[in-house]
Amino acid sequence: MSVSGVDRQQKDLTSGMVYVPEGSFIMGDDRFPRESPKRQEWTAGFWIDRFLVTNAEYLRFAEATGAERPAHWIDGCFPDGQDNHPAEVSWTMADQYARHHGKRLPTEAEWEKAARGVDGRIFPWGDTFDADRCLTWETSAITGVHSEPVDARPLGVSPFGCEQMVGLCEEWCSDEYSGYEHSHHSSVGYGVGMRVLRGGSWIFPMTHARASYRCFEEPDLDTSGYGQLGGPGFRCALTEVPS
Amino acid sequence: MTPVEDTMVWIPGGVFTMGSDLFDIEAPIREVDVPGFWIDRLPVTHEQYYEYVQQTGVPMLPDWPEDGPAAEIANHPVERVTWWEARDYASWCGKRLPTEAEWEKAARGNDGREWPWGDVWIEENANVWDSAKPLGVMTIPNGARVGNSSPYGVIDLCGNVEEWVEDEFLPYEGSTAELPSTLGQCRVLRGGSWFYTSEMARCSFRRGALPTFSGYERAGGPGFRCVRS
Numbered sequence: 001m002s003v004s005g006v007d008r009q010q011k012d013l014t015s016g017m018v019y020v021p022e023g024s025f026i027m028g029d030d031r032f033p034r035e036s037p038k039r040q041e042w043t044a045g046f047w048i049d050r051f052l053v054t055n056a057e058y059l060r061f062a063e064a065t066g067a068e069r070p071a072h073w074i075d076g077c078f079p080d081g082q083d084n085h086p087a088e089v090s091w092t093m094a095d096q097y098a099r100h101h102g103k104r105l106p107t108e109a110e111w112e113k114a115a116r117g118v119d120g121r122i123f124p125w126g127d128t129f130d131a132d133r134c135l136t137w138e139t140s141a142i143t144g145v146h147s148e149p150v151d152a153r154p155l156g157v158s159p160f161g162c163e164q165m166v167g168l169c170e171e172w173c174s175d176e177y178s179g180y181e182h183s184h185h186s187s188v189g190y191g192v193g194m195r196v197l198r199g200g201s202w203i204f205p206m207t208h209a210r211a212s213y214r215c216f217e218e219p220d221l222d223t224s225g226y227g228q229l230g231g232p233g234f235r236c237a238l239t240e241v242p243s
Numbered sequence: 244m245t246p247v248e249d250t251m252v253w254i255p256g257g258v259f260t261m262g263s264d265l266f267d268i269e270a271p272i273r274e275v276d277v278p279g280f281w282i283d284r285l286p287v288t289h290e291q292y293y294e295y296v297q298q299t300g301v302p303m304l305p306d307w308p309e310d311g312p313a314a315e316i317a318n319h320p321v322e323r324v325t326w327w328e329a330r331d332y333a334s335w336c337g338k339r340l341p342t343e344a345e346w347e348k349a350a351r352g353n354d355g356r357e358w359p360w361g362d363v364w365i366e367e368n369a370n371v372w373d374s375a376k377p378l379g380v381m382t383i384p385n386g387a388r389v390g391n392s393s394p395y396g397v398i399d400l401c402g403n404v405e406e407w408v409e410d411e412f413l414p415y416e417g418s419t420a421e422l423p424s425t426l427g428q429c430r431v432l433r434g435g436s437w438f439y440t441s442e443m444a445r446c447s448f449r450r451g452a453l454p455t456f457s458g459y460e461r462a463g464g465p466g467f468r469c470v471r472s
Contacts, residue, residue: 031265032442033364034373129267131423141452142425187366189377203462205450206266207442215440216376229459 013102013238017047018114018161025113026120029212033185038120041109048106048114049235051150052164052171053097058087061097068093071224072231084149086169086233088226091195091219094172094234105174106237108214111198115166116211117159124158124165129206134167136209140202146228147202158211162235166209169233170197170217177216195219197232251281251471252349252397259348260355263447267420272355275344282341282349283468285385285398286320286406287332295332302328305457305464319382320404323464326430326454329407338469340409343449345470346433350401351446352394359393359401364441369402371444375437381463382437401444404466405432412451430454438462 022045028038055078062069069076070089078085089097091105098104106114115124123129131138133156135148150164158165165171177194179185194216200208208215223231256279263269289312296303296311303311305323312321324332326340333339341349350359358364366374368390370383382403391399400406412429414420429451435444442448458464 034441128421130421137450138422138426141429141450141456142423185364187377188374192377194377203459204439205443206268207448208440213442215372218376225461227460229462 014047016050017236017238018050019045019047019240020110020114020160021045023118025116025118027109027112027212028180029122029210032212033183034187034214035180035212036185037180037182039182041113043107043109043113045240046106046110047238047240048110048160048162049237050162052086052169052233052235053094054084054150055087056083058089058097061100065100067096067100070231071222072226082147084151085147086150086164088169088223088231088233090221090223090231091172091217094232095174098234098236101236103236103238105172105234108173108175108196108198110237111165111171111173112211114160114162115158115199119159121159122210122212124156124162124211129209130155131206134164134209135202136167136200137203137205145202146230166199166211167201169199169201169230170215171199172196172232172234173198177214189216193219201230201232203229247281247471250284252284252395253279253281254345254349254395254397255279257353259351259353261344261347261447262415263357263445265445265447267418268414268422268449269447270420271415271417273415273417275348277342277344277348278472280341280345281471282345282397283338283470284396286404286466286468288318288385289321290317292321292324292332295335299335301331306460316382318384320385320399320466322382322404322436322466323457324407324466325457326407326452326465328457329465329467330409333467333469336469338471340407340467341470343408343410343431343433346400346406346408347446349395349397350393350434354394356394357445357447359397359446360390365390366441369435369441369444370437371402371435372438372440380437400434401446402435402441403437404434404463405436405439406434407431407465407467408433412449426451428453432465436463
């Protein structure tokens, strides 16, 4: 393939993605055992979706490939008017979607870097919680709203340009949930096949909307019967294509 | 009649350190004076709440089958109770819900500790998502984690089920927290639950929910314990 061919291919693949350059960033938070230690981590440059993968995008994928649909969808489809809301799926389904598109799920470190930039801030926009910049329990407790469009919170944008990183729905990362290297904390949940979830959701308060907050679920999470509870969503990442 | 000492714990009057600077909504850290009170050693169980339902005809709880809670969960803390229901149960017993300050004092004593047992998180002591999910449990029986005891000997304040307290959910005096003003319609929940990770089970953690909130199928919901002045 010619150099221009590679360029063109990368351009198609990276449409709708933002580029996070190689380098170190501050990861973790010493105030919380599962997030410590706070340290410098290095990542290579990578691309990551600006927005969460939507219901409409996932449906197109399912129609084209026969892939499994979210178990909580009714008659194989998401609710009317929610085309632009996040697709809420199992880790396995998210991983398949990403691979089908020549991409992958972000690592935990990539996700955190995309969410908080390099300066160790607590939330994507800074150090102070702001209920207007993300959909969390602080809002849902009153409004009962459990989902919204993936582009509904432009003011919640991260330093690298990703939106809805925190709140709305948790996001799958590629990593198995385990203790950080050099952590003194142990947990029965580490190293038993759980996958990492990041970013909190409408059901969780500000504690979970921090960029360093970590949660987990089983990869084949069955969302049938979840109804209004919804499930985790995801966005895709892409290792830089060498030119 | 059962002596009060068998089921309740006396919390002596006096100041304690309330709040935390980890989150705006828990700040500021300050001294709060709380008169002495009795508090239930354990949260109200399914069995106790079902007996109340049978005696008074109040509604059954959302996750119960028609013939009442399964025998296996009889001694688990009751969950999916609204604030109104918790309050009615407390009055029926001649008790009331704790205030936020009473709940937090019962949980952490007067040394400002982060967890009922001290300042270091010990996973074995509390039933929260960190271990509940990998162990495949939701609620567990009252008192099942022997380390989950406060300086006064109050059991299971941390994890298992969240507990309703009396207060409206408002920023503390002197707080800089910027939250929707409508949150004042909410009542406070304390202690976290099996569905939430450890950060929400800290002694000073607080969140609000509407008094009609009863949680969600597959995510559980609030329980409570009572106090007496």
